[in-house]
Amino acid sequence: MNYENAIKTLTSQGKFYINLGLERISAILEILGNPQDSLQYFHVAGTNGKGSVCAILASVLQEYGKKTGLYTSPHIFEYTERIKINGEDISKEDFAYYVTNICEIADKNQIHLTEFEILTAAAFKYFADNNVDVVVLETGLGGRFDATNVIKKNLCAIITHIDLDHTERLGNTKDKIAFEKAGIIKPNCPVVTSEGYEAIKDAADEQNSLLLFTAPFADTTNLSLKGTYQQENLALALTALKLVFPEISQSIVDEGLKKVKHPCRFQVIEDKNLIIDGAHNPNGITGLRESLDYYYPDKYRRFVFGCLRNKDYKKMMEILFEQGDEIYFYHFNNKNSCTVEELQTACQFPSKEFKSLTELPQKENTMTIVCGSFYMLQEIIKNNL
Numbered sequence: 001m002n003y004e005n006a007i008k009t010l011t012s013q014g015k016f017y018i019n020l021g022l023e024r025i026s027a028i029l030e031i032l033g034n035p036q037d038s039l040q041y042f043h044v045a046g047t048n049g050k051g052s053v054c055a056i057l058a059s060v061l062q063e064y065g066k067k068t069g070l071y072t073s074p075h076i077f078e079y080t081e082r083i084k085i086n087g088e089d090i091s092k093e094d095f096a097y098y099v100t101n102i103c104e105i106a107d108k109n110q111i112h113l114t115e116f117e118i119l120t121a122a123a124f125k126y127f128a129d130n131n132v133d134v135v136v137l138e139t140g141l142g143g144r145f146d147a148t149n150v151i152k153k154n155l156c157a158i159i160t161h162i163d164l165d166h167t168e169r170l171g172n173t174k175d176k177i178a179f180e181k182a183g184i185i186k187p188n189c190p191v192v193t194s195e196g197y198e199a200i201k202d203a204a205d206e207q208n209s210l211l212l213f214t215a216p217f218a219d220t221t222n223l224s225l226k227g228t229y230q231q232e233n234l235a236l237a238l239t240a241l242k243l244v245f246p247e248i249s250q251s252i253v254d255e256g257l258k259k260v261k262h263p264c265r266f267q268v269i270e271d272k273n274l275i276i277d278g279a280h281n282p283n284g285i286t287g288l289r290e291s292l293d294y295y296y297p298d299k300y301r302r303f304v305f306g307c308l309r310n311k312d313y314k315k316m317m318e319i320l321f322e323q324g325d326e327i328y329f330y331h332f333n334n335k336n337s338c339t340v341e342e343l344q345t346a347c348q349f350p351s352k353e354f355k356s357l358t359e360l361p362q363k364e365n366t367m368t369i370v371c372g373s374f375y376m377l378q379e380i381i382k383n384n385l
Contacts, residue, residue: 222258225262
């Protein structure tokens with residue numbers, strides 16, 4: 001199976017769905033020899049900020065001399081972006097090999113894996129085969145029943161900001177969602193967070209785990225990522241790093257922070273007066289709005305916005321838009337994408353349908369902000385930049 005066929009398999013109707021639970025991933029990993037048991041992890045869960053925390057951890061660990069695996073989701077352009085070693089994506093050839101091998105074994109043993117379970121098993125095996133020192137492991141959805149939570153222990157668990165998202169699967173209150181995220185806390189393994197949810201405290205107590213709270217503020221001077229919300233993400237990452245590797249020097253940390261790469265999170269393309277941001281829920285949109293107010297208070301704003309129907313897009317638009325903003329809506333290629341008409345009906349301000357960035361003239365005092373869904377970013381960036 002080549003890379004293109006591997007992608008077709010992953011996105012087929014029989015694989016491309018969500019089915020939380022650890023039974024299937026445990027079964028396939030058992031057959032593979034439990035490669036996950038040979039690795040060490042920073043395990044990261046939360047509603048917003050997971051990806052940034054993971055990118056920071058991986059960059060500093062690599063600068064520190066650790067052979068570092070990074071497993072994240074979603075991807076922007078290619079599935080290979082989800083599995084990296086020392087900042088390099090897994091090759092398409094290796095990706096196809098691991099996906100094919102795992103699918104064949106699963107089919108032979110009648111284990112019905114989802115897309116995310118296949119990818120998670122592939123990542124564990126790839127990292128183990130390449131003798132990675134440390135893996136930075138991002139949960140996909142929730143924590144307690146997320147496929148990544150098959151690991152038995154970690155160097156440190158990190159729980160980022162929690163908010164209402166995926167409520168149909170994780171619960172309709174922040175406390176219920178916190179309970180699901182707290183499922184990554186392991187016996188006698190420390191956990192770092194910045195929010196005092198009882199579910200997290202209780203889980204830490206039950207697992208006899210050291211619980212560290214960090215103030216959600218850190219000096220982001222040396223951090224390559226922009227966004228006011230990065231203060232909290234950086235604080236979490238640095239607390240975890242210094243807990244596990246107290247000997248790490250400040251100069252190594254600073255160099256690692258300068259090299260962090262995390263595209264489409266308040267990514268500024270200066271020569272085009274363009275910002276690309278993957279904010280796709282009300283809390284993420286709040287962070288985007290605060291960052292715009294902080295970095296570009298005097299600029300006019302032109303928004304290109306698209307969203308999935310299962311998100312609270314009405315609230316997102318109420319937070320994001322103001323009178324006088326230039327607003328464009330985009331119906332991207334996803335069966336759950338809101339139509340332009342649906343977004344216009346929910347929006348209190350005048351708007352137009354988005355066609356192409358090239359049709360929007362650059363203005364010296366206007367920032368164009370593309371946001372709302374990673375699925376949309378993939379289309380717009382690929383087709384317009």
